[in-house]
Amino acid sequence: MLKYILKRLVEILPTLFVVALITFFVTRIIPGDPASVMLGPQASVEAVEKMRVKLGLNESIPKQFLIYMNDILHGNFGTSFYYNEPVTLLILERFPNTVILAAASMILALLVGIPIGVISATKQYSIFDYVTMVLALIGVSMPIFWLGLMMVLTFSVNLGWLPSTGMGSMSKGIMDVIKHLILPSVCLATIPAAMFARITRSSMLDIIRQDYIKTARAKGLRESVVIWKHAFKNALPPIITVVGIELASLLSGAILTETIFSWPGMGKMVVDAIEKRDYGLVQGSVLFIALIYVITNLIVDILYAVVNPRIRYTKTSERGGGA
Amino acid sequence: MEMIDENKLMQLERKANSPWARLKRNKTAVIGMVIVIAAVCMAIFAPLLAPYDPNAMDISKTFLKPGTPGHILGTDEFGRDLLSRIIYGSRISILVAAGATLVGGTIGIILGIIAGYKEGILDTVIMRFMDGMFAFPFVLLSIVLMTVLGQGLENVIIAIGIANVPGYARIARGQVLVVKGEEYCQAVKSLGASDFHLIFNHIIPNILSPVIVYATMNLAGSIISEATLSFLGLGIQPPTASWGNILRSGRDYLLTSPHIATYSGLAILLAVLGFNLFGDGIRDAFDPKMK
Amino acid sequence: MTQQLLEAEDLKVYFYTPTGIVKSVNGVSFSVDRGKTLGIVGESGSGKSVTVSTIMKLVPAPGKIISGKIIFKDKDLLKLNEREMLKIRGNEISMIFQDPMTALNPVFTIGEQIMESIILHQKLDKKAAQKKAAETLELVGVPDAELRLKSYPHEFSGGMRQRAMIAMAIACNPSLLIADEPTTALDVTVQAQVLELLKDLQKRLDMSIILITHNLGVVWEICHDVMVMYAGNAVEHTDTKTLYENPLHPYTWGLLDSMPKLSYSKETPLNAIEGSPPDLRLVGKGCSFAPRCPYRQQICFDETPVLKEIEKGHKVSCHFQDESHRLSRRSVVRNG
Numbered sequence: 001m002l003k004y005i006l007k008r009l010v011e012i013l014p015t016l017f018v019v020a021l022i023t024f025f026v027t028r029i030i031p032g033d034p035a036s037v038m039l040g041p042q043a044s045v046e047a048v049e050k051m052r053v054k055l056g057l058n059e060s061i062p063k064q065f066l067i068y069m070n071d072i073l074h075g076n077f078g079t080s081f082y083y084n085e086p087v088t089l090l091i092l093e094r095f096p097n098t099v100i101l102a103a104a105s106m107i108l109a110l111l112v113g114i115p116i117g118v119i120s121a122t123k124q125y126s127i128f129d130y131v132t133m134v135l136a137l138i139g140v141s142m143p144i145f146w147l148g149l150m151m152v153l154t155f156s157v158n159l160g161w162l163p164s165t166g167m168g169s170m171s172k173g174i175m176d177v178i179k180h181l182i183l184p185s186v187c188l189a190t191i192p193a194a195m196f197a198r199i200t201r202s203s204m205l206d207i208i209r210q211d212y213i214k215t216a217r218a219k220g221l222r223e224s225v226v227i228w229k230h231a232f233k234n235a236l237p238p239i240i241t242v243v244g245i246e247l248a249s250l251l252s253g254a255i256l257t258e259t260i261f262s263w264p265g266m267g268k269m270v271v272d273a274i275e276k277r278d279y280g281l282v283q284g285s286v287l288f289i290a291l292i293y294v295i296t297n298l299i300v301d302i303l304y305a306v307v308n309p310r311i312r313y314t315k316t317s318e319r320g321g322g323a
Numbered sequence: 324m325e326m327i328d329e330n331k332l333m334q335l336e337r338k339a340n341s342p343w344a345r346l347k348r349n350k351t352a353v354i355g356m357v358i359v360i361a362a363v364c365m366a367i368f369a370p371l372l373a374p375y376d377p378n379a380m381d382i383s384k385t386f387l388k389p390g391t392p393g394h395i396l397g398t399d400e401f402g403r404d405l406l407s408r409i410i411y412g413s414r415i416s417i418l419v420a421a422g423a424t425l426v427g428g429t430i431g432i433i434l435g436i437i438a439g440y441k442e443g444i445l446d447t448v449i450m451r452f453m454d455g456m457f458a459f460p461f462v463l464l465s466i467v468l469m470t471v472l473g474q475g476l477e478n479v480i481i482a483i484g485i486a487n488v489p490g491y492a493r494i495a496r497g498q499v500l501v502v503k504g505e506e507y508c509q510a511v512k513s514l515g516a517s518d519f520h521l522i523f524n525h526i527i528p529n530i531l532s533p534v535i536v537y538a539t540m541n542l543a544g545s546i547i548s549e550a551t552l553s554f555l556g557l558g559i560q561p562p563t564a565s566w567g568n569i570l571r572s573g574r575d576y577l578l579t580s581p582h583i584a585t586y587s588g589l590a591i592l593l594a595v596l597g598f599n600l601f602g603d604g605i606r607d608a609f610d611p612k613m614k
Numbered sequence: 615m616t617q618q619l620l621e622a623e624d625l626k627v628y629f630y631t632p633t634g635i636v637k638s639v640n641g642v643s644f645s646v647d648r649g650k651t652l653g654i655v656g657e658s659g660s661g662k663s664v665t666v667s668t669i670m671k672l673v674p675a676p677g678k679i680i681s682g683k684i685i686f687k688d689k690d691l692l693k694l695n696e697r698e699m700l701k702i703r704g705n706e707i708s709m710i711f712q713d714p715m716t717a718l719n720p721v722f723t724i725g726e727q728i729m730e731s732i733i734l735h736q737k738l739d740k741k742a743a744q745k746k747a748a749e750t751l752e753l754v755g756v757p758d759a760e761l762r763l764k765s766y767p768h769e770f771s772g773g774m775r776q777r778a779m780i781a782m783a784i785a786c787n788p789s790l791l792i793a794d795e796p797t798t799a800l801d802v803t804v805q806a807q808v809l810e811l812l813k814d815l816q817k818r819l820d821m822s823i824i825l826i827t828h829n830l831g832v833v834w835e836i837c838h839d840v841m842v843m844y845a846g847n848a849v850e851h852t853d854t855k856t857l858y859e860n861p862l863h864p865y866t867w868g869l870l871d872s873m874p875k876l877s878y879s880k881e882t883p884l885n886a887i888e889g890s891p892p893d894l895r896l897v898g899k900g901c902s903f904a905p906r907c908p909y910r911q912q913i914c915f916d917e918t919p920v921l922k923e924i925e926k927g928h929k930v931s932c933h934f935q936d937e938s939h940r941l942s943r944r945s946v947v948r949n950g
């Protein structure tokens with residue numbers, strides 16, 4: 001098992017390198033000179049020149065890249081033009097809020113999506129199955145920002161039950177934060193929940209047809225044991241794959257959800273930074289998000305191997321693996 | 324009991340199981356197809372279908388509620404008819420979806436074929452780069468590309484197209500590897516066929532079906548991507564009507580005139596739903612495991 | 615104590631499909647004696663698998679058990695509710711399937727799967743169950759049983775997997791073992807070993823076996839009695855020796871004739887019964903084999919024949935075979 005983990009860790013190194021490369025080049029292509037953007041239009045030519053030296057912009061591109069890589073390995077993700085603070089600091093302030101939102105959403109999505117998928121599979125063709133699958137299809141087709149707005153419209157504006165912006169504060173008690181968390185996390189959880197329901201149902205349907213399910217029933221096991229112990233465990237691999245994909249795409253969804261609900265997380269920070277043309281912050285945040293994405297996928301891969309013992313013995317290239 | 328000619332039975336079975344026939348039988352896929360065709364028609368015939376000029380402002384008629392005579396869906400903050408703007412918005416969505424799929428698909432498939440066919444160093448380099456691109460959440464990648472390229476329709480298509488490339492590359496490459504290993508490929512090669520001939524006449528026809536399935540699903544994603552970019556202010560700029568930017572301005576008036584946000588979003592939902600249903604249907608029709 | 619362990623009477627199982635009602639089992643009766651093996655022979659679609667699934671009451675949807683009785687240890691199984699059946703499955707009646715690779719759960723070890731039955735039915739604790747599982751695995755001839763408990767199914771060879779599946783089935787010492795084509799997926803040499811194992815286990819555990827197969831060679835090896843099925847009906851039912859020496863149903867003649875013999879040279883064409891099995895949605899009155907039978911007469915299409923005991927212990931279902939009147943055995947096959 002350990003060997004497998006080490007193997008995967010080595011495999012993602014080139015991917016991480018490419019990520020850094022892409023982020024570096026993309027921001028170098030952006031028109032405009034970062035130094036003058038930072039200092040504003042009033043700055044003198046000498047000040048701009050000094051800033052350029054400070055930012056290392058007068059070096060050759062390959063040298064800049066080396067400086068950049070060196071910075072990253074030391075945890076320096078650059079400086080925000082707008083806030084004039086290290087990006088790392090800003091990330092540390094805002095990332096935990098995104099994690100809270102993402103975690104709450106993921107838990108909701110799993111708790112709702114997977115059982116619905118299992119029940120739909122066992123009751124194939126029933127009304128329950130039909131209704132939930134239609135809802136799930138609508139769920140994955142919805143633009144998340146529209147869902148957010150509709151939720152705000154219904155629950156905040158028309159019904160006045162829940163707040164629509166901000167995170168609340170712990171000083172008012174944890175219930176305040178939870179109240180603020182409900183709408184955004186339900187909104188963010190909708191698409192993953194729908195995806196989980198669909199993939200769980202599809203995977204369970206495949207598994208229920210298998211011979212070893214016949215064997216389990218022939219042993220005299222109760223149907224609930226047959227479904228949840230024998231079938232579900234085998235149905236997990238594709239579900240985990242989708243969970244992994246959704247976990248990573250929670251980051252994108254968070255960007256939009258945080259914007260709608262003014263939730264003070266990393267997503268909102270990136271969007272605001274783009275609007276303010278704060279490329280220092282954009283570059284550092286984007287790199288950070290990509291890194292989280294890669295690491296998340298790695299964790300999912302490992303989980304996959306824990307659940308399905310056969311995977312540990314096959315080569316990753318045979319599975320068409322990658323980030 | 325009657326004796327049916329076995330050959331005829333086989334012919335009938337083969338026809339009944341052809342992808343087109345299977346698709347037609349799938350009712351939800353047909354609904355999807357209808358929606359897709361409706362959306363495309365709306366885009367093409369927008370000038371004929373829209374009751375008003377989508378950019379025609381009328382300050383005396385701002386924020387009319389839906390159901391007001393003459394404006395079924397109401398008007399926006401500049402008095403422009405919402406229905407007309409939504410109809411014209413379909414042009415953007417369809418154009419971007421088609422364009423991005425074409426751009427991403429072409430580049431991605433070419434890269435995938437090269438990687439899969441040549442293998443070796445070229446394969447590793449290309450696929451590692453694709454992995455790197457995959458490391459970015461799709462929306463984030465599109466956002467970053469837009470920031471680099473700037474606004475405008477062409478740039479939206481390019482940005483979403485580029486973000487689509489890794490998916491196509493991966494599928495194409497995977498299929499090329501499968502087809503390359505098949506015996507008929509090796510047979511043709513031993514007859515002295517050139518690489519070019521092999522790729523065009525044998526490999527490409529055989530990688531088509533998974534690629535087509537992926538493309539149909541991709542179209543739905545591209546529609547959402549465009550809407551997202553426009554919603555964030557990065558994509559299509561007003562006054563050009565795009566479902567995303569209508570939703571963006573609709574957000575500001577959510578309390579007083581919710582219809583602007585509601586209907587534009589609904590349009591996105593329906594279009595994506597249609598493409599998803601259609602894509603599911605195509606996938607099921609081409610799946611050899613289903614009968 | 616009677617010699618009979620299980621008696622099935624007039625079983626009818628129909629499948630309600632969108633294209634029609636498939637009469638999979640259309641009035642089948644048979645019995646199994648203690649410590650003996652009954653073979654059920656027939657082509658695909660004859661209803662063999664559905665018949666034995668009915669004993670376990672594991673008929674899959676859209677199938678329904680329409681009528682019949684299955685008397686097992688003084689109880690009619692078809693009248694028991696699900697809870698009572700759960701106590702019988704895996705415990706008093708067990709089943710093994712054709713392909714051990716797909717019939718064993720790939721994510722649990724062999725040990726876990728055997729222990730599951732033991733813990734469920736015999737209420738032993740984990741340690742005791744583990745010991746019993748190892749013993750059972752040894753009993754079926756798997757070396758290093760204790761070690762092998764920790765292996766996954768994909769780590770076993772084909773023959774070992776089949777043994778593991780048998781171990782799982784006999785762990786609770788069932789009175790009846792149902793084996794659905796247990797050797798079909800195995801190599802010939804392994805087949806012989808598995809059959810020997812089953813015979814051995816039968817003697818040791820005083821276990822009855824119902825064995826489904828389409829291979830008459832297997833029947834000869836291990837079955838005491840045989841029931842031949844065709845299109846949802848039992849057409850002949852007797853002991854194995856009699857079936858080979860004095861078969862009475864034209865379909866049985868066809869089966870026996872179509873078996874390639876060792877004496878055949880390469881050039882000898884293989885035999886096959888003319889025609890093909892009927893569509894089970896279209897079964898109506900009359901003998902289901904009639905269209906393919908060279909002896910067919912009008913009565914065969916008008917009246918359904920009944921399974922009658924012609925000689926002691928020998929039942930046949932044919933209008934023209936009875937105590938007084940016999941058909942002369944003609945070839946039912948054509949070269950093909």
